[in-house]
Amino acid sequence: MINKEAKLNPNLFDESQLERLPTRDGFGHGLVEAGKRDERVVALTADLAESTRAEWFQKEFPERFVDVGVAEQNLATVASGMANVGKIPFITSYATFSPGRNWEQIRTTICINDVPVKVIGNHAGLTVGPDGGTHQALEDIALMRALPNMTVVVPADSHQAYQATLAIAQTDKPAYLRLGREKMPVFTTSETPFVLGKAQVLYEQAGAKVGIIACGSLVYEALLAAEELREKNIPVSVLNLHTIKPLDGEGILEFVQDLDLVVTAEEHQVAAGMGSAVVELLVQNNPKKVVFVGIHDRFGESGDPVELLHAFGLDKNGIIKAIEENL
Amino acid sequence: MTDEQLLSLQKIANDIRISIITMLETAGSGHTAGALGMADIFTALYFHVLKHDPKNPTWEERDRVILSNGHIAPVLYGTMAHAGYFPLEELATLRKFGSRLQGHPDRLFLPGIENTSGPLGSGLSQASGMALAFQMDRKDNHVYCLMSDGELQEGNTWEAIMFAGHKKLSNLTAIIDRNNIQIDGMTDDVLTLEPLVDKWRAFNWNVIEIDGHDIEAFINACETAKSFKEKPTVIIAKTISGKGVVEIEGDYRWHGKPPSTEEKDKWVNELEDSIR
Numbered sequence: 001m002i003n004k005e006a007k008l009n010p011n012l013f014d015e016s017q018l019e020r021l022p023t024r025d026g027f028g029h030g031l032v033e034a035g036k037r038d039e040r041v042v043a044l045t046a047d048l049a050e051s052t053r054a055e056w057f058q059k060e061f062p063e064r065f066v067d068v069g070v071a072e073q074n075l076a077t078v079a080s081g082m083a084n085v086g087k088i089p090f091i092t093s094y095a096t097f098s099p100g101r102n103w104e105q106i107r108t109t110i111c112i113n114d115v116p117v118k119v120i121g122n123h124a125g126l127t128v129g130p131d132g133g134t135h136q137a138l139e140d141i142a143l144m145r146a147l148p149n150m151t152v153v154v155p156a157d158s159h160q161a162y163q164a165t166l167a168i169a170q171t172d173k174p175a176y177l178r179l180g181r182e183k184m185p186v187f188t189t190s191e192t193p194f195v196l197g198k199a200q201v202l203y204e205q206a207g208a209k210v211g212i213i214a215c216g217s218l219v220y221e222a223l224l225a226a227e228e229l230r231e232k233n234i235p236v237s238v239l240n241l242h243t244i245k246p247l248d249g250e251g252i253l254e255f256v257q258d259l260d261l262v263v264t265a266e267e268h269q270v271a272a273g274m275g276s277a278v279v280e281l282l283v284q285n286n287p288k289k290v291v292f293v294g295i296h297d298r299f300g301e302s303g304d305p306v307e308l309l310h311a312f313g314l315d316k317n318g319i320i321k322a323i324e325e326n327l
Numbered sequence: 328m329t330d331e332q333l334l335s336l337q338k339i340a341n342d343i344r345i346s347i348i349t350m351l352e353t354a355g356s357g358h359t360a361g362a363l364g365m366a367d368i369f370t371a372l373y374f375h376v377l378k379h380d381p382k383n384p385t386w387e388e389r390d391r392v393i394l395s396n397g398h399i400a401p402v403l404y405g406t407m408a409h410a411g412y413f414p415l416e417e418l419a420t421l422r423k424f425g426s427r428l429q430g431h432p433d434r435l436f437l438p439g440i441e442n443t444s445g446p447l448g449s450g451l452s453q454a455s456g457m458a459l460a461f462q463m464d465r466k467d468n469h470v471y472c473l474m475s476d477g478e479l480q481e482g483n484t485w486e487a488i489m490f491a492g493h494k495k496l497s498n499l500t501a502i503i504d505r506n507n508i509q510i511d512g513m514t515d516d517v518l519t520l521e522p523l524v525d526k527w528r529a530f531n532w533n534v535i536e537i538d539g540h541d542i543e544a545f546i547n548a549c550e551t552a553k554s555f556k557e558k559p560t561v562i563i564a565k566t567i568s569g570k571g572v573v574e575i576e577g578d579y580r581w582h583g584k585p586p587s588t589e590e591k592d593k594w595v596n597e598l599e600d601s602i603r
Contacts, residue, residue: 042460042463063463064463066459068486068490069486069489069490069493071486071489071490073448073449073452073482073483073486074452074455074483074486074487074490077449077452077453077456077483077487078452078453078455078456078459078487078490079456080442080449080452080453080456081393081442081452081453081454081455081456081457081458081459081460082456082457082459082460083456084441084442084453084456084457085391085456085457085460085461085468086460086464087460087463089456104446105449105483108443108444108445108446108449109442109443109449109453112433112434112435112443113434113435113442113443114434114435
């Protein structure tokens with residue numbers, strides 16, 4: 001059953017009742033709000049002001065906005081310099097370019113320097129759809145979570161992206177926020193708590209032997225899967241692991257304690273992604289059978305976002321299949 | 328500048344060269360040629376040009392020095408120690424476990440280091456970000472970015488050159504160590520950089536060319552750069568790698584190796600004799 005403390009939208013399972021918004025919109029609103037709360041916040045983009053929603057900040061604070069042109073390496077390093085002298089820069093681009101192209105600059109000038117640059121990776125995952133494999137970032141969580149000093153956040157919906165933006169604006173550390181282009185159901189509410197680094201149990205059932213740990217767009221699908229399996233008398237719990245680094249070890253270990261099967265679900269390569277982070281923890285503390293729902297060592301391709309998620313098994317049906325085959 | 332002031336700076340540069348050679352021999356690895364070649368410019372910067380306080384390295388009003396080509400760290404450490412940032416004895420810890428003097432400079436290890444560097448080509452954009460932030464806040468801190476010529480082959484560098492020119496960051500001065508060498512040979516054999524002056528001008532920079540061992544010319548160039556308010560300035564300093572040690576001057580094979588004990592003793596003796 002839905003965890004009441006999570007204060008989710010009560011019409012959660014009726015998709016027609018839910019507003020659909022992309023996580024980038026939640027970020028866009030969050031960035032404007034962060035700018036109002038703290039004048040040190042500045043925004044940079046690499047020729048993608050509109051689609052990253054950095055433009056909303058630009059309209060509000062034109063003197064605190066910088067467009068570096070199509071130059072992602074410069075995007076990261078100019079921001080590093082600004083952060084070094086007291087700014088809190090948010091750098092916005094598509095995840096394939098930033099942190100894809102500028103990974104070394106992020107490593108050296110942001111993470112080793114340990115300055116509070118916030119890397120916003122838009123259009124991540126398969127759901128960028130028709131643009132095809134070149135633009136579908138499926139490796140960015142791996143790139144970012146391997147870096148010391150970096151915080152890695154993948155919000156589950158647009159509202160959570162807003163909360164996450166405000167949360168990372170308040171830390172003096174580097175952070176990575178992974179966002180999607182597509183409109184997705186908004187199932188959290190302004191009452192839903194959000195604490196950086198604290199995983200959320202969203203769905204829990206007495207006697208559950210199966211648990212899904214999901215992030216980003218797969219969280220809602222995990223909830224749909226759990227609800228459907230409940231009707232089949234297979235009790236399943238769901239954990240939203242929005243912060244992949246630092247990992248909420250305590251929360252995850254508590255969640256898996258009575259489980260026989262853990263399914264991780266993410267719109268990312270299974271190699272070195274969120275599921276891997278979970279397994280690194282479990283194998284050392286409480287080994288469990290784990291099944292990965294994610295991308296299995298291949299690139300994406302063009303298609304409608306929903307069609308792609310279905311084809312790659314990254315939806316409710318894919319999660320249910322993974323559970324039923326491994327129970 | 329009086330002859331006396333100039334001589335005093337030249338003597339400091341000579342002492343810094345002796346420190347560079349000594350610390351590299353003790354470390355047993357590191358970059359000799361570029362560090363020696365930049366001793367005059369580092370001396371002029373830290374002992375004349377910069378607004379800074381070695382006893383208060385986090386002073387808000389200080390100018391910022393971004394070293395982009397971090398591998399010439401020995402000249403930075405040598406200069407900082409002679410300027411009073413930390414004790415000269417600490418130079419002997421270069422590249423050792425537990426040392427504040429990392430093989431390439433690390434901002435978190437040693438106060439007074441403004442940026443972590445080593446991987447080439449990203450210093451100028453960090454310096455540009457600083458200069459832009461100072462302009463946003465209407466602060467008059469000046470930013471100096473020291474770069475190698477070899478790293479001008481990095482794409483990130485040209486993104487920064489384009490950016491700073493576009494933003495007219497006149498509170499930024501880039502200084503290029505134009506010694507014509509890189510690891511694999513002469514820059515114009517490996518990947519030509521010329522016509523270098525034209526390239527920077529085309530990217531909307533003010534360009535000054537000087538002899539990088541003429542301390543007075545460098546100081547004058549910095550003053551010109553600071554008073555020029557329309558564009559950022561690049562000082563292309565023609566230097567001789569290994570300057571001060573005649574037997575290795577201009578020899579690219581000395582880019583990345585330290586002197587042996589015999590070489591160190593000989594070179595230090597020569598330098599000690601050179602300015603009396």
